[in-house]
Amino acid sequence: MALKLYDLEVGSRLLLGSALYPSPDILRRAIAASGAEIVTLSLRRETAGGRESAVLVSLIEEAAVRVLPNTAGCHSVKEAVTTAQMARELFDTPWIKLEVVGEEDTLAPDPFGLVEAARILTSDGFQVFPYTTEDLVVAEALLDAGCQVLMPWGAPIGSGRGLNNPYGLRTLRAHFPDIPLIVDAGIGRPSHAAEAMELGYDAVLLNTAVAKAGDPIAMAAAFGKAVEAGRLAFEAEPMEERDMASPSTPLAGLPFSMSEA
């Protein structure tokens, strides 16, 4: 069953960030290798005569992916809201990945500012993708504020630690069975992404783990496969874990023994 993020039905459940790649060409090929249909971008002041931005824009257009602009680096509600409004005009999309930074060392989201900004933006017609924690109560408040997708972190941005709190993420998933939930940030290796999907998460968003890999293109392909693997497994009902062993090879007909009549 396909995943619907607001108006969009997505095939690939991997969302990819566009930052920190060795070169635009490697970004282009990483996007292709990942199979991602949604790519995040930011807004920044022009630098160096605009070449960089122009190259990026045409690269994204050729990739034919949906753009998810972010408000990365915003610390106040006003900054985040203004950035979202500029993004809507520039990218001609109601989508916004809403980040309101609450703390520098962890880049943890500010739950208070996040909910307030989400309320302002949704009432202004935005379709908000809030970057949040695994906190159930904050999640509830974001849904009340009009968000129809949640993006809890796995671990701090760029840390590559994987899922710091699997219990919290499992609880969040159980509590909101019908809301699209995307693990955003902290993923470092494909096994982390597969684990998130096995927990029942609808998708994974990552950037650094691909961009900073020795071979970003191969790593992009790796994450594409891992996300598919995790989703397939979730839908295929994995076996139950057992504490004791259970022979895979049947014992019936084992040689060298007396048969039980």
Next chain:
Amino acid sequence: MALKLYDLEVGSRLLLGSALYPSPDILRRAIAASGAEIVTLSLRRETAGGRESAVLVSLIEEAAVRVLPNTAGCHSVKEAVTTAQMARELFDTPWIKLEVVGEEDTLAPDPFGLVEAARILTSDGFQVFPYTTEDLVVAEALLDAGCQVLMPWGAPIGSGRGLNNPYGLRTLRAHFPDIPLIVDAGIGRPSHAAEAMELGYDAVLLNTAVAKAGDPIAMAAAFGKAVEAGRLAFEAEPMEERDMASPSTPLAGLPFSMSEA
């Protein structure tokens, strides 16, 4: 760079067991979906007029996979050796997955019997795939006995617990950089398989996690992708894990601030 197991260069790094499937047809389709090129079989006394065996044999022949016979259920060196000899004649292969059961609850390998049987079989021309633990010293003894592949467990057979001792497995990998190492048994979910491959293991062998899934065919495909993902990631050099956050979106050009001249 391809993986060589004795004489055979293998493409797929997933080895699949043939037991416990709901039906021969589901086994057939699971093998195909997994992409496995090597499938394990056992030897058992004929039951029910031999239909079952005949169906299995033709199914495996059509699948055009390499057969890896096992000695599952053998508790003594003599049983294991005789079973291996019967397997060689029956399957016309020098390959043998050597299991010598040392304990019933965990089906843990018996390191003493395993090494002795491995020595007898290799000197008799067999190419032995020993099912062992992560014990470095036992591994060394198995190589001395002539094994050119090692298959340490992830967890007890059929437990689906994943990697019980990642430290031990990592140490084993570091100690034998050039020996083909296959994690065999205990894998429950694709993330487990990806993790094993990310540790640098050359392949994964599993059975129950696929056969006992709600949808074995989809799960076989999931594991196929997860093993590819983990291998790709290992070769692509994953990013370093960090304790603190590191912004993926660059801060340069962030609006609303004064520029540092």
Next chain:
Amino acid sequence: MALKLYDLEVGSRLLLGSALYPSPDILRRAIAASGAEIVTLSLRRETAGGRESAVLVSLIEEAAVRVLPNTAGCHSVKEAVTTAQMARELFDTPWIKLEVVGEEDTLAPDPFGLVEAARILTSDGFQVFPYTTEDLVVAEALLDAGCQVLMPWGAPIGSGRGLNNPYGLRTLRAHFPDIPLIVDAGIGRPSHAAEAMELGYDAVLLNTAVAKAGDPIAMAAAFGKAVEAGRLAFEAEPMEERDMASPSTPLAGLPFSMSEA
């Protein structure tokens, strides 16, 4: 160096809850065995002619412990504030363990209501012990609201899971080196309490793990020792973890070898 919680210098770093014990006498002896100097109580409507409350009150008085009343079960700011005001009169103390329940399955704190209630109560002269999560930004807001102690959870109340998110707790500790931090709730076994103290937490508050043990009195003693052990270890600077082995017994003078001249 002693721990100061608002006006009180405490010797024992274990705070104990008073609920769910098999009998008042077992509670009495568990408090004594634990060495706790601070015990939590609640406010409830009178039932069964008031015997239960009277027995409890005299028991606590005899134990000569400091009472920390809680607002357990309150879901709104108003309920929590009124309960705190009733507690102040009844127990003649400015201390209040502030709980504002945000979600039923996890009894997770409501960060929004918690901060608002904390602000109201501290400006009314209360000394607030807020039951919160490991969220850094919420913690910051609680300090801004006037709290001088924080009580992050280890895991949901009564779950006995231990520390669900050690990374988050370690980060919180690092971020607030000078604020008394108490791990409250979720502790199940002494090793969990020792781990919290080794992370540098100033104290641990628990209830169910003692009250619901087979032998609450022995378990109270166990937690008392574990908390001391963890604190001693934190102050004694534990060794660094190493990936490889390092002989404890020196090799110098090992027999049977040639000496390096």
Next chain:
Amino acid sequence: MALKLYDLEVGSRLLLGSALYPSPDILRRAIAASGAEIVTLSLRRETAGGRESAVLVSLIEEAAVRVLPNTAGCHSVKEAVTTAQMARELFDTPWIKLEVVGEEDTLAPDPFGLVEAARILTSDGFQVFPYTTEDLVVAEALLDAGCQVLMPWGAPIGSGRGLNNPYGLRTLRAHFPDIPLIVDAGIGRPSHAAEAMELGYDAVLLNTAVAKAGDPIAMAAAFGKAVEAGRLAFEAEPMEERDMASPSTPLAGLPFSMSEA
């Protein structure tokens, strides 16, 4: 119920190593602070005119502890056996902590040499404390060889990693309910020791974690308490872990609500 190690009933369940301390005096005070009744020593060639050994011997005599000599550093059966024989004469004890090193980086025990040496020594009247892994089958062989105590590792010697394979250790405990089992090596912090005891292990042996702490004496006391805490908890039947929360403060009589008649 007291612990019996061969002929000796021990009160303290913490065994302490005597190596790597900043000074003999700190060793002396650490032994006292730990409450240990058994201390490990080694045999080495005389160096520097014998002062070091003489000081150590008198220190141990004054401490009135039972000496457990080890065969640390021995790589062959012959070295281990000869060392044990020299130790028996020198310390006038049948006790020997049997170490046969199988690999340098991990100092992992050699299961083959260990079992052979154990057989030789027990038939020669020794009471063997084998340093082994969590391997069930090797454990069985050591018991067959006459050992009446087993000492599985938690992690490599001096690594301070704690329990690398809790599942394996739990399984070993379940498999040998009546054999004294001591976790030896790898313990780094008191919470590790408490965890081992909570798993039902009879005792813990450690050295580096105390000797290499910033304050070895305080750390010795910490481990003494942690081991007591873990044992008390094991005997007091800890609560069951739960996935969901369960209020410790009863809801009955909660104010501000309508009573259910």
Next chain:
Amino acid sequence: MTLTVNGRPLETDAPSLEALLAELGYADRKVATAVNGTFVRATLRAETSLAPGDQIDVVVPMQGG
């Protein structure tokens, strides 16, 4: 008039909170009180009059975690 006391309906003529507590036998007991969810300190009970439909809570110390 009908009040709700600790969540249960009660018919009473008690003019004040103090009178109600006396009527309920709490006179000499250590309790804390709230009317309609708002705290009423002990010293104000006498001057706190009650109206039909008021919700009164009377609480005592109890076990807690």
Next chain:
Amino acid sequence: MTLTVNGRPLETDAPSLEALLAELGYADRKVATAVNGTFVRATLRAETSLAPGDQIDVVVPMQGG
């Protein structure tokens, strides 16, 4: 007058935001703008006059995670 454009001081006589963008060479570029932290949509740039000390941000698409 002196404005702050993208965090740097700028001396200009541009009467409107549109004029400023033209002066800066953004005329035919796809950018988004804010004045004193408040978004100004493209269609309103012509009628948005500037005052000394105004802080103008002109942003373009950039890489982001």
Next chain:
Amino acid sequence: MTLTVNGRPLETDAPSLEALLAELGYADRKVATAVNGTFVRATLRAETSLAPGDQIDVVVPMQGG
């Protein structure tokens, strides 16, 4: 004489392992054999005579993990 074949007692006069297999209908089937726990390769079945009490195993390929 009485043999044990695949763990079950069997009364037979088969002089050789080959004869026994024929008698059991395995003649044209692909099987492997062991006598008293020792492997007997196909080419030696004809010359492998059987004695009372011998334990014969006849195995075929089966599913395995």
Next chain:
Amino acid sequence: MTLTVNGRPLETDAPSLEALLAELGYADRKVATAVNGTFVRATLRAETSLAPGDQIDVVVPMQGG
């Protein structure tokens, strides 16, 4: 003759292990001994003669983990 004592070459005429220990000043010290990797108990040192090339170990109690 030349022996190896605790891993170092030693020139000596000591006829027995006991004599060697005396020569080395171990006479009244509590030590344990091995010759060529084999334990020699104290009571046998006198009757244990030494040959050129013998490897002697003399050990004492030391710290250990």
